[in-house]
Amino acid sequence: MAILLRVLGVLVALAIFPIAPLVLHYGQKRHDVLGFDVDAAYPPERAIAGGEAFATTLAALVERELDGVTGWRPNDLFFWGPALWADNNSNRQLGIIQAARESARVLRDHLTKVSATEYDENLVAADTMLRNDERRFWFPSAESRFRDGARGLRAYVAGLEATPPTSKPINRRNVELIRLFQVWSDLLGDAHANLFRDDAPFFATDDYFYHAQGFAHVMHHLTRAVRREYAPDLAGRPAVLELFDHVARSLGRAAAMKPVVVLDGSPAGLFANHRRNLDAYIVDARQLMYSIREELEK
Secondary structure: OHHHHHHHHHHHHHHHHHHHHHHHHHHHHHHOOOOOOHHHHOOOOOOOOOOHHHHHHHHHHHHHHHHOOOOOOOOOOHHHOOOOOOOHHHHHHHHHHHHHHHHHHHHHHHHOOOOOOOOOHHHHHHHHHHOOOOOOOOOOOHHHHHHHHHHHHHHHHHHHHOOOOOOOOOOOOHHHHHHHHHHHHHHHHHHHHHHHOOOOOHHHHHHHHHHHHHHHHHHHHHHHHHHHHHOOOOOOOHHHHHHHHHHHHHHHHHHHOOOOOOOEOOOOOOOOEHHHHHHHHHHHHHHHHHHHHHHHOO
């Protein structure tokens, strides 16, 4: 009987082994869909003060990572942590929180602030909470602080919609918007360096891939939000709006790439090099951001 149980155990393990990666693969693909559409939430006919679309999208991006089936992964215990098993989502979340932090900082420091004017209190609170240690398990946990950060963004939006408004709207000055694209270009430059490097350690290949995808995921949705925010001011500049759309498409394609296994084949080899494939979209988006900056400087 004992031998039979051992044989059954081995057979079950052999049956599960090829299935588990597929479960993780399709589960990740489903998780990667945000479920929030900024154009549906803020259609062209809806008047906005400025800031609602950007802050709401940013809050939705953070909340999605906290409310998923596996929740926030980078601070999980060792046996389910980012160094073992399903580490793809963990590295993607590290990219997401880094891009979210920098975007929240620019919203606080530049998009809603001019020179000697004061900071918006809700944006200060949101930025502070999002900058907590992403690997901290408790006292306080990363999840609790990031959720507070999302609440700060939601409170900021509520202040914009109040009568009279209690939050500071986006100022819609080109010089401040340029700062946002400068920050995003720098992040994508870091992603490009890791995606294109020839000396990537074997076990770091997929880490670089998914970390870069986290950047692309955040910037894809926030680019669409920025386009909505600045659409009235750019209505007479269709070339700039088209650049926004092109950036969003490239980043969206980068964020949606999901190979079953991230391969690191040579340029002339039979197998794909998924880092280089992803990098093509990252570089395209980065170059287009330079073009947007040049147009905004005119």
